[in-house]
Structure formats: structure tokens, C-alpha cells
Amino acid sequence: MRQANCQPxxxxxxxIGVEGICQLLAEVLNQGYRLIGPTVRDDAVIYDDLTGFEDLPEGYSDQQTPGEYRLEKSNGKSIFGYVVGPQSWKKFLHPPRQRIGVYDRGMNRIELNESEEDERPLAFFGVRPCELKAIQIQDRVFLEGPFVDEQYRKRRESLFIIGVNCTQPTSTCFCASMGSGPSHSEGFDLCLTEIVDKKTRDYLVQVGSEKGSRLLEKVPIEPASETQIHQGENLLEKSARKIERTLETEELPEILNRNFDHPHWEEIANRCLACGN
Known part of the structure; x- marks a missing residue:
């Protein structure tokens, strides 16, 4: 089992404060990015286009147990009180449908024109550590094999990632045993840790790239105090200790290979609705 990332x-x-978050989002948009992040729709936190702070799931939390997901609204001020919703970031980097060209049919010829898709670079706001780890696995599939997906490469190279550390895991989380949370370690441009109490709401910001550093220059910031840093680290350490589920992965490939024809897979197939999940 991998060691939990419990000493961030x-x-x-x-x-930065709430005003700083507002200006951060505005600056991302000003720099021409298509800003994608969490918002509430149909009683769930989903990922969609953002226009500003007001689109974020302020005051929402989620309750998750095996086979159950429930979103709850409170008077709280957290914008990251949820964990993860039913969607992932994959559909933005690798869309299920993509128009790659348009054919114009003339009298004696067929002309192929480039598609007028939205070519703005993507910016993801609120990426969790486990989600970023999943994106990095996608990178291996689409970028490091014998064939490179050029559309994916183009989106990925221009992607700006604003991650967020998890301070409130659910009972179904097992990221600590996978080395994928609850705090970020790499791969982000900026990373936020939300600190909310009865009197204040602050965000600690870590810089992970030159792109992140340049963008942060446009936002009013100040050094975090030792007390605030200690408070943030305590939140992440407590978050890691709350994660009770674990998954042994060292021998997992061999176990799956030995059980390729196990009757359990037939049981799953019999109740499958062929939904594609």
C-alpha cells in the first residue's frame, strides 16, 4: 500500500480572500481561457463553464455512501464543501463528440474546411488531487503510447489547472492508500486550501508553475501567517486521518489476470444495462 499523503x-x-478568488477567476477569463469549474445543477455538483464567483457551489456539501449521493444546502460559506460529483474533467480534454471538419460539396469538387470549434485554452478550477491523478493517467494513454492524440495534446499543453486540497473527505474516499490525496503534490499551476471558520474565510495559495506565478501577479495577495499555514496543514492532516478505506494495489494486476474468467464477472454482466459506464 502506498503511504498516505498526510504531512503536507x-x-x-x-x-487571498473571497475578493481575491473573484479577481482570480476574472483574470483567468481576461487572459482568454475557457473557465470550467464546479456549479450546481439538478441537485448535483457538476463541471461546466463559469462566468464568476456567483456560479460556484457556495454553502453546498454532499453526503456519499455506497450507491447514494445527496447534495445539501446550508448557511455555510465554503465553496469547496463538496467532495466530488458524478462528472469528471475528461469530457473537456477528450470530448465524446468532436467535429473535426466541414465538407462543402460543389458542382465538381468536395472541399474540406476546418471546424469552427471553441479553440480557447481550458482552465480547470477546483481540481481535486484524485482527479488530477486521473488526468495524469489519461496523459499516459493519449500522449505516451505509440500513437499521440493530437487534439488531446493541444488541449493538455495549454491547460491551466487551479487545484484544491481536500479538507472534508467522504466515507467512500480511499485516495490516501493510492497516493493521490487528500492534498496535491504536483501537476497544478495554482493550488488552494480553503480555511473557513465563523469569522473568516481565507484561501492559502501554492504556486506550482511559472504560468501560475505570472497569473497570481495580477491578483492582490499577501503572505500567509504562520498561524494560517499551521491551520491549513492541520486541516489536511485531519482529512488524511478521516480516510478509513484502503485499497491494496501492489499485487492487483496479477490478481485480476488470474481471475479473468471468474464467475463474478458473469454475475455483473447479467445485471448490466449496457449503459456504457
């Missing part, structure tokens, strides 16, 4: 360091973090 937020040293050298900056601090």
Missing part, C-alpha cells in the same frame, strides 16, 4: 507542507503559501 504549505510553507511559503500566499493568502
Amino acid at each position: 507542507s504549505l510553507t511559503n503559501s500566499k493568502k
Whole structure:
């Protein structure tokens, strides 16, 4: 089993407030990005286009158990009180449908014109550590094999990632045993840790790339105090301790290969509705 990422360091973090988050989102849009992030629709937190802070799921939390997902609204001020919803970021980097060209049929010729798809670079706001790990696995599939998906490569190279550390895991989380949470370690441009109490709401900001550093120059920030850094690290350490589910992965490939024809798969197939999940 991999070691839990339970000793995060937020040293050298900056601090911004709600106004700073608003300006951060505005600056992302000003720089020409298509901003994608969490919002509430049909009683679930989904990922969709954002226009500003007001689109975020402020005051929402989710309750998750095996086979159950329930979204709850409270008077709280957290914008990251949920964990993960029913969607992933994959559909933006690797759309299920994509128009690659348009044919114009003339009298004696057929002309292929480039598609007028939205070519703005993507910016993901609120990516969880486990989600970023999943994106990195996608990278291996689409970018590191014998064939490279050029459309995926183009989107991925221009992608701007604003991650968020998890301070409130659910009972179904097992990221600590997978080395994929609850705090980020790499792969982000900026990373946020939300600190909410009865009096204040602050966000510690870590810089993970030169792109992130340049964008943060446009936002009013200040150094985080030792107390705030300690508070953020305590939240992440407590979050790691709350995660009770584990998954042994060291021998998993061999176990699956040995049980390729196990009757259990037939039981699953018999109740499958062929929905494609």
C-alpha cells in the first residue's frame, strides 16, 4: 500500500480572500481561457463553464455512501464543501463528440474546411488531487503510447489547472492508500486550501508553475501567517486521518489476470444495462 499523503507542507503559501478568488477567476477569463469549474445543477455538483464567483457551489456539501449521493444546502460559506460529483474533467480534454471538419460539396469538387470549434485554452478550477491523478493517467494513454492524440495534446499543453486540497473527505474516499490525496503534490499551476471558520474565510495559495506565478501577479495577495499555514496543514492532516478505506494495489494486476474468467464477472454482466459506464 502506498503511504498516505498526510504531512503536507504549505510553507511559503500566499493568502487571498473571497475578493481575491473573484479577481482570480476574472483574470483567468481576461487572459482568454475557457473557465470550467464546479456549479450546481439538478441537485448535483457538476463541471461546466463559469462566468464568476456567483456560479460556484457556495454553502453546498454532499453526503456519499455506497450507491447514494445527496447534495445539501446550508448557511455555510465554503465553496469547496463538496467532495466530488458524478462528472469528471475528461469530457473537456477528450470530448465524446468532436467535429473535426466541414465538407462543402460543389458542382465538381468536395472541399474540406476546418471546424469552427471553441479553440480557447481550458482552465480547470477546483481540481481535486484524485482527479488530477486521473488526468495524469489519461496523459499516459493519449500522449505516451505509440500513437499521440493530437487534439488531446493541444488541449493538455495549454491547460491551466487551479487545484484544491481536500479538507472534508467522504466515507467512500480511499485516495490516501493510492497516493493521490487528500492534498496535491504536483501537476497544478495554482493550488488552494480553503480555511473557513465563523469569522473568516481565507484561501492559502501554492504556486506550482511559472504560468501560475505570472497569473497570481495580477491578483492582490499577501503572505500567509504562520498561524494560517499551521491551520491549513492541520486541516489536511485531519482529512488524511478521516480516510478509513484502503485499497491494496501492489499485487492487483496479477490478481485480476488470474481471475479473468471468474464467475463474478458473469454475475455483473447479467445485471448490466449496457449503459456504457
